[in-house]
Amino acid sequence: MIYLDHAATSWPKLPEVLQAMTGFLERAGGNPGRSGHRLSIDAGRIVYETRELLAQLLGAPDPLRVVLTPNVTYALNIAMLGLLNPVTDRVVTTGIEHNSVMRPLRALEAQGLELVVVPCGPDGQLDMEAMQEALLPGARLVVASHASNVMGTLLPVGEIAELAHAVGALLLVDAAQTAGVIPIDAPALGIDLLAFTGHKGLLGPPGTGGLIIAPELDPSVIRPILSGGTGSRSEEERQPEMLPDRLEFGTGNGPGVAGLGAGVQHLLDYGVDAVRAHECALTQRMLDGLGKIPSVTMYGPLDVERRTATVSLRIEGHSVSEVGWRLDEDFGVLSRVGLHCAPAAHRTLGTFPEGTVRLAAGLSNTEADIDVAIGAIREIASA
Amino acid sequence: MSDFGVVLLPSTAAALRSEKVLQQANLQIRLIPVPRELSSNCGIAVRFTWVDRDDVEAALARAQVDYEAILPL
Ligand SMILES: Cc1ncc(COP(=O)(O)O)c(C=O)c1O
Numbered sequence: 474m475i476y477l478d479h480a481a482t483s484w485p486k487l488p489e490v491l492q493a494m495t496g497f498l499e500r501a502g503g504n505p506g507r508s509g510h511r512l513s514i515d516a517g518r519i520v521y522e523t524r525e526l527l528a529q530l531l532g533a534p535d536p537l538r539v540v541l542t543p544n545v546t547y548a549l550n551i552a553m554l555g556l557l558n559p560v561t562d563r564v565v566t567t568g569i570e571h572n573s574v575m576r577p578l579r580a581l582e583a584q585g586l587e588l589v590v591v592p593c594g595p596d597g598q599l600d601m602e603a604m605q606e607a608l609l610p611g612a613r614l615v616v617a618s619h620a621s622n623v624m625g626t627l628l629p630v631g632e633i634a635e636l637a638h639a640v641g642a643l644l645l646v647d648a649a650q651t652a653g654v655i656p657i658d659a660p661a662l663g664i665d666l667l668a669f670t671g672h673k674g675l676l677g678p679p680g681t682g683g684l685i686i687a688p689e690l691d692p693s694v695i696r697p698i699l700s701g702g703t704g705s706r707s708e709e710e711r712q713p714e715m716l717p718d719r720l721e722f723g724t725g726n727g728p729g730v731a732g733l734g735a736g737v738q739h740l741l742d743y744g745v746d747a748v749r750a751h752e753c754a755l756t757q758r759m760l761d762g763l764g765k766i767p768s769v770t771m772y773g774p775l776d777v778e779r780r781t782a783t784v785s786l787r788i789e790g791h792s793v794s795e796v797g798w799r800l801d802e803d804f805g806v807l808s809r810v811g812l813h814c815a816p817a818a819h820r821t822l823g824t825f826p827e828g829t830v831r832l833a834a835g836l837s838n839t840e841a842d843i844d845v846a847i848g849a850i851r852e853i854a855s856a
Numbered sequence: 857m858s859d860f861g862v863v864l865l866p867s868t869a870a871a872l873r874s875e876k877v878l879q880q881a882n883l884q885i886r887l888i889p890v891p892r893e894l895s896s897n898c899g900i901a902v903r904f905t906w907v908d909r910d911d912v913e914a915a916l917a918r919a920q921v922d923y924e925a926i927l928p929l
Contacts, residue, residue, distance in 0.1 A: 508889075508899060703867070715870070
């Protein structure tokens with residue numbers, strides 16, 4: 474079996490990730506931060522260590538500004554719903570966003586938010602002139618994914634940050650597809666809010682993710698969208714002001730966070746640069762191989778420097794569902810077909826509503842895997 | 857006068873960060889439950905040897921850890 478669905482979730486999880494998770498439950502079962510006894514403190518230390526590792530990997534200077542959430546969807550919602558006032562605010566986003574960005578923004582739009590969606594070109598590249606123009610009247614927030622989950626296109630988040638800051642807007646980046654896969658230095662890029670999920674490139678389990686808040690950003694501008702027990706300021710019936718407690722509600726996913734810490738530690742040891750080099754080599758091989766099959770249309774940039782390893786394609790005369798089914802049944806190649814929770818991105822590509830076949834290589838794949846996938850696509854195309 | 861002092865912190869994450877920062881500064885410290893007679897916003901506090909008070913304060917300031925109070929135990 475060849476797993477080419479790393480853009481959905483990375484697999485298989487590393488043995489040290491599984492060990493960290495069972496270890497947390499076996500030895501550190503206390504509720505982190507709720508009690509003062511040793512098991513609770515041990516549990517708290519593991520969670521805190523994960524904050525430090527994430528801060529190190531993503532360039533955050535203060536680990537207390539790493540807010541842990543159940544996934545990137547929560548992180549994006551916490552940031553957007555907490556920051557925005559739909560009656561007065563204006564938001565600019567891009568034409569390749571995932572529904573975890575678009576749905577909350579559309580819901581706010583229904584309450585009065587002024588929302589501008591800047592178009593992307595046919596390969597997903599953002600029209601930077603249109604972005605600058607969209608920002609002319611000013612904005613409270615710009616929301617952009619770092620890379621598309623459909624065809625891998627990278628957006629120039631550093632340049633977007635400059636444009637946003639020039640009009641006093643904040644930048645929220647959805648790094649679901651890039652954290653752990655592309656080197657990210659949040660402060661150097663000027664990212665005010667960086668949302669990530671734990672179960673993709675960060676190699677952790679599902680149910681983990683977070684939001685990193687820049688040191689300059691006053692946390693009190695983000696209203697907590699939920700509130701509840703934090704283990705801190707228990708005498709107050711108000712959500713605390715300080716991070717991370719302000720935006721962490723209820724008992725967290727301790728074993729998941731422990732597993733995420735092990736995944737991030739692996740990335741720090743191995744090096745995100747090395748991950749990137751590995752994935753660029755696989756992507757180049759995939760693009761070269763698929764490019765030789767005449768009835769295949771590929772989407773996204775052909776230059777591997779401008780993209781992730783997530784490749785989208787269609788085969789003329791074959792529905793995407795048929796291709797996905799045959800890849801799995803006849804060749805043991807696991808892909809994901811359809812709209813990938815991102816109708817906006819598919820409208821940009823012109824592949825809405827049928828979608829595409831997505832082949833997303835990751836750290837666990839080899840060149841031989843890519844060759845099998847190319848061979849399978851060639852065979853399906855020739856039938 | 858007691859031999860120990862305590863750093864009170866606003867959150868568990870801040871207490872654990874302080875633990876690490878102070879250990880890295882080679883200070884003898886321990887996490888303890890916040891003594892009942894003191895009030896803090898977080899259930900755990902950092903206990904240190906009172907003679908190290910200036911070093912504790914300096915290390916926390918260097919790492920920019922916000923604390924609520926430093927008190928003798
Ligand atoms: C770009 C992007 N944003 C958001 C998400 C949502 O991730 P999660 O379901 O982990 O919240 C995904 C993945 O599904 C994604 O690829």
